[in-house]
Amino acid sequence: MTNNKDLTIGMLGFGTVGSGVATMIRDNEKELTQRLGVKVNIGKIVVRDLDKERGTHVDSSLLCTNVHDVINDPSIDVIVEVMGGIEEARDAIEKALRARKPVITANKDLMALHGHSLLHLAHENGCDLYYEASVAGGIPIIRTLEDGLASDRISGIMGIVNGTTNYILTKMKEENWSYEEALSKAQALGFAESDPTSDVEGLDAARKMAILATLAFSMEVHLEDVAVTGMTSITTEDLQLAEQFGYSVKMLGFAERDAEGVDVSVEPVFLTSSHPLAAVRNEYNAVYIYGDAVGETMFYGPGAGSMPTATSVVSDILAACRNLLLGVGGMRSHDPMNTRLIKGEEEQHAQFFHRLLVKDEIGVFSELTSIYSRHHASLGSIIQRPGEKPEEAEVILITHSISRKNHKAIIDELTASNSVKEIISQYRVEGGTKS
Amino acid sequence: MTNNKDLTIGMLGFGTVGSGVATMIRDNEKELTQRLGVKVNIGKIVVRDLDKERGTHVDSSLLCTNVHDVINDPSIDVIVEVMGGIEEARDAIEKALRARKPVITANKDLMALHGHSLLHLAHENGCDLYYEASVAGGIPIIRTLEDGLASDRISGIMGIVNGTTNYILTKMKEENWSYEEALSKAQALGFAESDPTSDVEGLDAARKMAILATLAFSMEVHLEDVAVTGMTSITTEDLQLAEQFGYSVKMLGFAERDAEGVDVSVEPVFLTSSHPLAAVRNEYNAVYIYGDAVGETMFYGPGAGSMPTATSVVSDILAACRNLLLGVGGMRSHDPMNTRLIKGEEEQHAQFFHRLLVKDEIGVFSELTSIYSRHHASLGSIIQRPGEKPEEAEVILITHSISRKNHKAIIDELTASNSVKEIISQYRVEGGTKS
Numbered sequence: 001m002t003n004n005k006d007l008t009i010g011m012l013g014f015g016t017v018g019s020g021v022a023t024m025i026r027d028n029e030k031e032l033t034q035r036l037g038v039k040v041n042i043g044k045i046v047v048r049d050l051d052k053e054r055g056t057h058v059d060s061s062l063l064c065t066n067v068h069d070v071i072n073d074p075s076i077d078v079i080v081e082v083m084g085g086i087e088e089a090r091d092a093i094e095k096a097l098r099a100r101k102p103v104i105t106a107n108k109d110l111m112a113l114h115g116h117s118l119l120h121l122a123h124e125n126g127c128d129l130y131y132e133a134s135v136a137g138g139i140p141i142i143r144t145l146e147d148g149l150a151s152d153r154i155s156g157i158m159g160i161v162n163g164t165t166n167y168i169l170t171k172m173k174e175e176n177w178s179y180e181e182a183l184s185k186a187q188a189l190g191f192a193e194s195d196p197t198s199d200v201e202g203l204d205a206a207r208k209m210a211i212l213a214t215l216a217f218s219m220e221v222h223l224e225d226v227a228v229t230g231m232t233s234i235t236t237e238d239l240q241l242a243e244q245f246g247y248s249v250k251m252l253g254f255a256e257r258d259a260e261g262v263d264v265s266v267e268p269v270f271l272t273s274s275h276p277l278a279a280v281r282n283e284y285n286a287v288y289i290y291g292d293a294v295g296e297t298m299f300y301g302p303g304a305g306s307m308p309t310a311t312s313v314v315s316d317i318l319a320a321c322r323n324l325l326l327g328v329g330g331m332r333s334h335d336p337m338n339t340r341l342i343k344g345e346e347e348q349h350a351q352f353f354h355r356l357l358v359k360d361e362i363g364v365f366s367e368l369t370s371i372y373s374r375h376h377a378s379l380g381s382i383i384q385r386p387g388e389k390p391e392e393a394e395v396i397l398i399t400h401s402i403s404r405k406n407h408k409a410i411i412d413e414l415t416a417s418n419s420v421k422e423i424i425s426q427y428r429v430e431g432g433t434k435s
Numbered sequence: 436m437t438n439n440k441d442l443t444i445g446m447l448g449f450g451t452v453g454s455g456v457a458t459m460i461r462d463n464e465k466e467l468t469q470r471l472g473v474k475v476n477i478g479k480i481v482v483r484d485l486d487k488e489r490g491t492h493v494d495s496s497l498l499c500t501n502v503h504d505v506i507n508d509p510s511i512d513v514i515v516e517v518m519g520g521i522e523e524a525r526d527a528i529e530k531a532l533r534a535r536k537p538v539i540t541a542n543k544d545l546m547a548l549h550g551h552s553l554l555h556l557a558h559e560n561g562c563d564l565y566y567e568a569s570v571a572g573g574i575p576i577i578r579t580l581e582d583g584l585a586s587d588r589i590s591g592i593m594g595i596v597n598g599t600t601n602y603i604l605t606k607m608k609e610e611n612w613s614y615e616e617a618l619s620k621a622q623a624l625g626f627a628e629s630d631p632t633s634d635v636e637g638l639d640a641a642r643k644m645a646i647l648a649t650l651a652f653s654m655e656v657h658l659e660d661v662a663v664t665g666m667t668s669i670t671t672e673d674l675q676l677a678e679q680f681g682y683s684v685k686m687l688g689f690a691e692r693d694a695e696g697v698d699v700s701v702e703p704v705f706l707t708s709s710h711p712l713a714a715v716r717n718e719y720n721a722v723y724i725y726g727d728a729v730g731e732t733m734f735y736g737p738g739a740g741s742m743p744t745a746t747s748v749v750s751d752i753l754a755a756c757r758n759l760l761l762g763v764g765g766m767r768s769h770d771p772m773n774t775r776l777i778k779g780e781e782e783q784h785a786q787f788f789h790r791l792l793v794k795d796e797i798g799v800f801s802e803l804t805s806i807y808s809r810h811h812a813s814l815g816s817i818i819q820r821p822g823e824k825p826e827e828a829e830v831i832l833i834t835h836s837i838s839r840k841n842h843k844a845i846i847d848e849l850t851a852s853n854s855v856k857e858i859i860s861q862y863r864v865e866g867g868t869k870s
Contacts, residue, residue: 024586024728034772035585132583138729140583147582148567148575150470151459151749218469276735279714286733293459294573294736294746298721300711301732311729314586328761337469 007036007321008043010076012067012092013083014054017106017133018045020310021080021317022058032314036321044070046083067092071099078320080313081105090114097121097129102320102329104313106133112207112223115214116336123334128323130316130332135208136161136285138308139301140315145215145289146333152291154216157255158430161208163283163303164192164199165231165251170281173239173248179232191283191304201230202266205253212287213255213264218337221255221264225342227404229267238425241355241396242270245381248278252430261341263348270353272431345405351380351429352399352407356414357422360386360393364419368395371413375406392421398429442471442756443478445511447502447527448518449489452541452568453480455745456515456752457493467749471756479505481518502527506534513755515748516540525549532556532564537755537764539748541568547642547658550649551771558769563758565751565767570643571596571720573743574736575750580650580724581768587726589651592690593865596643598718598738599627599634600666600686605716608674608683614667626718626739636665637701640688647722648690648699653772656690656699660777662839664702673860676790676831677705680816683713687865696776698783705788707866780840786815786864787834787842791849792857795821795828799854803830806848810841827856833864 009025011018022042025032033039045062046069070076071092079096081089081103089110096103103122105111111118111134122129132142136159145154160166167189168182177185183200186192198204206226213221231251242249247270255264271278276298280286285303290296302308323329358364365384372379382397399407414420444460446453457477460467468474480497481504505511506527514531516524516538524545531538538557540546546553546569557564567577571594580589595601602624603617612620618635621627633639641661648656666686677684682705690699706713711733715721720738725731737743758764793799800819807814817832834842849855 020728028586028588031588031772032586035768138726138732140579143583144575144579147754148578148750149746150753151463151467152746153463153466274716276711276714279711281709291573291746293455293742295740295743297573297734297736299732299734302730305730307728308730311584311587311726315583318585319582322766326761326763326766328763331757331761333470337466 006039006041007077007324008041008075009078009080009317010043010070010073011045012070012079012081012089014045014047014058015082015084016306017309017313018080018082019055019058020306021082021313024307024310024314032318035318036325038325040317040321043076044073046070068095071096071101077101077324078317079103080317081107082313084109086110086113090118093118093129094121097125097127100125100127102128102130102324104130104316104320106131106309106313108134108204108207108211112210115211116220119334123330125330127329128320128332130320131211132316133309133312135211136287136301137303137305138311139285139287139299139303140312141212141287141299142215144299145212149289149291149294149297152293154289154291155257156290157212157216157253157287158277159209159212159253159287160250160277160280160285161253161287161303162199162205162251163285164196165205166280166285167191167283168200168231169234169239169249169251172234172236173243176236178236179234200232202228202251205251205266209253209255209264209266213262214336215333216255216289217257217262218333219262220336220340221262221342225264227265227267227348231268233425234268235425238427243273245270246273247271247429248273249427250277252277260347261343263343265348267428270427270429275431345408346403348404349401350404350407351401353427353429354397354399355424355426356395356420357387357424358393358395359419359421360391361419364393365395367417367419371410371417372399375402375409377402377406377410394424441474441476442512442759443476443510444513444515444752445478445505445508446480447505447514447516447524449480449482449493450517450519451741452744452748453515453517454490454493455741456517456748459742459745459749467753471753471760473760475752475756478511479508481505503530506531506536512536512759513752514538515752516542517748519544521545521548525553528553528564529556532560532562535560535562537563537565537759539565539751539755541566541744541748543569543639543642543646547645550646551655554769558765560765562764563755563767565755566646567751568744568747570646571722571736572738572740573746574720574722574734574738575747576647576722576734577650579734580647584724584726584729584732587728589724589726590692591725592644592647592651592688592722593712594644594647594688594722595685595712595715595720596688596722596738597634597637597640597686598720599631600640601715601720602626602718603635603666604669604674604684604686607669607671611671613671614669635667637663637686640686640701644688644690644699644701647688648697649771650768651690651724652692652697653768654697655771655775656697656777660699662700662702662783666703668860669703670860673862678708680705681708682706682864683708684862685712687712695782696778698778700783702863705862705864710866780843781838783839784836785839785842786836788862788864789832789834790859790861791830791855792822792859793828793830794854794856795826796854799828800830802852802854806845806852807834810837810844812837812841812845829859
């Protein structure tokens with residue numbers, strides 16, 4: 001152990017996360033040095049604009065604008081990539097790994113797209129690529145899957161992995177705000193981007209689920225394998241209805257595996273209210289894991305924010321520095337052990353909740369039920385109640401588990417049917433029916 | 436990396452956890468070999484009775500009765516201690532560490548009493564002592580504190596770390612069972628021992644909190660530092676009353692730190708119902724952590740059971756084997772960094788709930804409030820309602836945060852007062868008042 005030399009970090013980017021990392025390294029200098037045996041310094045920080053005013057105090061002599069000056073600087077031992085984006089970040093990380101410098105990244109977009117090749121490259125060069133902060137901010141979920149549950153066979157993950165959508169749903173339920181009100185409040189508080197598309201359409205969550213599924217199943221899971229449904233059509237009425245039936249509406253990511261393959265999705269869900277994920281409020285994230293041996297575990301915490309995310313980055317820095325000092329970098333899992341086996345729609349199964357507005361005529365009910373049974377959907381509950389107009393009725397039903405292919409066929413037939421005036425809402429159902 | 440030799444485990448003990456470990460190693464042989472690069476075998480198993488019938492299939496030629504034969508066997512690389520007890524286990528672990536064999540233990544009693552010296556010994560001998568399974572069974576909480584949140588300064592831990600008591604409280608609340616009914620059901624299901632003292636008096640939880648506090652604060656916290664109150668006097672009436680006030684009754688462990696020192700306790704608590712720990716049901720455990728940077732995180736899962744606990748043991752085996760192969764054992768935290776600073780009763784602060792039966796006479800209310808104010812307790816809420824008898828009244832009150840010393844003085848004065856007929860119940864209050 002060559003423990004008499006300080007270690008020096010080069011930071012690529014100095015935004016919210018980057019400044020949090022600098023603050024933590026400064027404020028916890030004594031503890032970090034005790035844990036590691038050597039001191040960790042920040043040697044260089046790449047920024048876009050040298051003259052920008054910065055809230056965090058930083059020695060301006062550390063700032064520079066050229067990524068390659070930092071990577072190629074022989075005094076820099078470890079690279080922290082917190083600049084975001086894809087191509088420039090990828091190029092920088094590849095160059096750093098080829099120079100045998102461990103890399104810590106918080107870049108989920110990049111890891112979701114190019115994680116496999118980057119992890120492979122890291123291993124080839126005997127150095128670490130750590131990415132704890134890329135999923136669920138302050139929750140140490142990556143190392144839990146890699147280390148804490150390493151001995152178990154993970155069969156499923158359910159996660160609230162986007163804080164913005166969970167905040168919106170919490171406020172819609174608890175404050176009776178509309179979707180639009182909740183979204184604009186989230187934007188005012190800085191949880192949601194001015195363009196919220198990536199959050200509310202589920203793309204951000206899909207990236208995180210691709211990363212988690214890849215790791216949990218040791219299988220290449222691509223972003224395009226994730227079936228994504230957004231949350232923009234959720235109404236406060238849906239939330240109230242869910243509550244009446246014993247459910248909470250949550251935007252959930254799923255990663256499930258059985259002998260037939262892997263199924264990954266992000267979608268709005270009616271989740272049984274007694275499920276621990278249903279109690280996750282506001283901008284918090286949580287990841288629920290099913291392991292064959294361990295059973296059910298859940299990991300809860302802040303999904304974003306400067307200091308929570310910095311906690312993950314600095315823990316990764318500690319781990320990478322320790323491995324660097326010990327000369328044992330690049331040993332973490334890299335090449336997936338299992339052959340890619342992604343389920344098609346006929347193999348993906350779930351339960352669904354439908355709320356339909358139908359004509360209140362003789363024969364409609366039996367027409368409806370025949371549509372479901374034609375596509376092998378048996379019904380767990382079915383309720384008919386008067387519609388707002390006398391000639392209309394509302395039908396609410398929950399299917400038993402059916403394939404997504406059959407579900408689509410049912411939705412197509414319902415849409416085409418003259419008896420069905422509107423499919424008011426449809427949700428995946430999870431956690432069993434409460435009755 | 437000397438990765439062409441299989442690694443061989445010697446198991447001390449073959450009860451619930453031990454047989455789970457053997458099952459996992461057998462069933463996940465392929466995955467474990469892939470993760471480690473070499474195969475892990477069980478070479479010897481120490482049992483008390485060679486002839487006992489065993490549910491788990493095991494090659495009887497592996498069984499032996501002498502601990503030292505296993506530790507001294509040069510073909511044994513790693514020791515797994517799952518026999519329990521204190522002195523024999525301590526002696527065995529010390530001998531193994533001196534022989535530079537990494538040790539994995541699930542023994543919370545031993546780690547709570549002798550963890551400090553054993554971890555120090557492990558470090559001195561350059562090999563690992565891992566003990567994930569000693570706290571909260573399947574939840575990887577030890578490595579979360581050591582690795583995932585390593586960069587953060589932990590200021591507090593709240594934990595449901597005893598499954599038996601949480602099961603009893605859940606059933607008392609949800610099924611309206613009495614304490615005795617819930618306990619005997621827990622015993623029938625195997626959650627509770629035939630002698631439940633250690634669980635219901637909080638001693639089991641105290642051991643786990645001592646281990647967690649030691650690690651989280653990097654300070655020697657001894658079992659006798661933990662202030663323990665049992666749960667045997669909790670009634671279903673208390674649970675209903677708690678619910679009326681927006682609380683759930685939980686048996687919680689606390690470990691708190693500020694500049695003045697550390698305060699560790701186990702006690703029944705009125706916990707705000709919206710707190711994530713309030714949603715932890717049945718025999719599940721959960722540990723809630725406050726970090727200065729990360730904020731609030733929670734780790735939830737099964738606290739006991741053969742396979743969940745085995746998951747933690749086998750993950751520890753993997754980590755220890757990897758370090759052994761890399762020649763980097765004994766690097767985990769061992770000697771506490773911080774000086775012991777345990778708070779006395781005058782520095783320990785909490786809020787309290789009191790339910791008193793008092794005489795319904797003029798002057799009693801003002802006598803009561805003067806007792807509280809004399810000991811610097813201001814009151815957050817106070818409710819007086821008729822007692823069952825006309826000459827009695829019930830007073831329910833919640834204090835603001837006061838020292839335990841003042842709290843004891845108040846209880847003493849209430850007990851001595853002629854106006855107070857009974858202190859019906861008293862609970863610590865946590866999570867703020869709901870109003």
